[in-house]
Amino acid sequence: MTQVVTVRRRALEASEERAQALRRSFADSGTLVVNIISSPGSGKTTLLEATLRRLTAGHRCAVIEGDVATERDADRIRALGVPAHQILTGGACHLDARQIEAALGTARLLPADILFIENVGNLICPTTYDLGEDFKVALLSVTEGDDKPFKYPAIFARAEVTVISKIDLLPHLPFDLAAVEEQLCSLNPHATVLRTSATTGAGIDAWCELLTERLGKKRLASAPV
């Protein structure tokens, strides 16, 4: 067991080194990088579609998709005219920084103002992997139940933004929004929590404003003095 832990730690350290190199490169280019994490089916790709429809008029966007199988998500993004690269992990349950580095080396995604990384659908394993992102976003759909933040605390403690998705379905579900927001606040008092529905458009403007504001700040920080 000690051997397993040691080998895992080494793999994680190697991945963290690559993440730091990616972060430096994204700082130089002023590219905002967002790592989106959730359960399967929480609406990551649908949120991205709604986001890209709004942002691509004024910003160069690109997407890296992580999935166990199928090019389906990258195809949905490409259908909007946005460059997308699909990483197929085979059986693996998360993306790591080396995969991001390899994708950026082969696919024509950069230069971009915002690079979205849609992680493999998994609320646990992607949490500990740094991809060189500016921040992690956790999605939680209201159909998953209002007990999830405390049941999967690590991701909600680390994500700077939690997007509560599919709020159009609230009338049909027993879901205590206030209880969820209390759990989120107790796990991460500084996180931003947004209520959204890609179907009705609720909250999507606020989400896009958050992104462009963060991009503006990054550009200021990376501008030559």
Next chain:
Amino acid sequence: MTQVVTVRRRALEASEERAQALRRSFADSGTLVVNIISSPGSGKTTLLEATLRRLTAGHRCAVIEGDVATERDADRIRALGVPAHQILTGGACHLDARQIEAALGTARLLPADILFIENVGNLICPTTYDLGEDFKVALLSVTEGDDKPFKYPAIFARAEVTVISKIDLLPHLPFDLAAVEEQLCSLNPHATVLRTSATTGAGIDAWCELLTERLGKKRLASAPV
């Protein structure tokens, strides 16, 4: 990387040995063991509650709950008067056979006619771990979208039963039930697919009948000649 793979393979082999020992012991006692796997929030615990309300009149049932954090799911089962043990994995993303063995050694769950194991909410990692079960059940809620079987093929190929849950929400969602059933059939032509709603009770009787039928067959197979 080779070292990581080798160490992982060894850990998996050790777990498989324990799984075989558990399987022999469950064969001796005639206990049907069901390993339930899905994304977070697909309705595993809610399905179990509906199942136990029907089955406990005629059968001794017990439950092992796997979660990253909180005793919440075991508490929901105990509230029905059914013995339940909560395995807290910390950060780990699946249950393994050694944890099941340890739980059975300390908690008073056996003898039981049916032992339900609710795995950690994760559609990827629990797939490859044998817990000594008779069969794996995959849950897929209609809120997760109709592209999931092909996007997470391993679990749907291995599960003998797929339970499509929350069908009461179908009128509010774009979800192509026929397309999902086609994907499931192509991944595993011998699997049983059930359409259920724990809210309306749809399909729950068929699911309980499947369980009691499988229990009956196991009892016949394990009866002394």
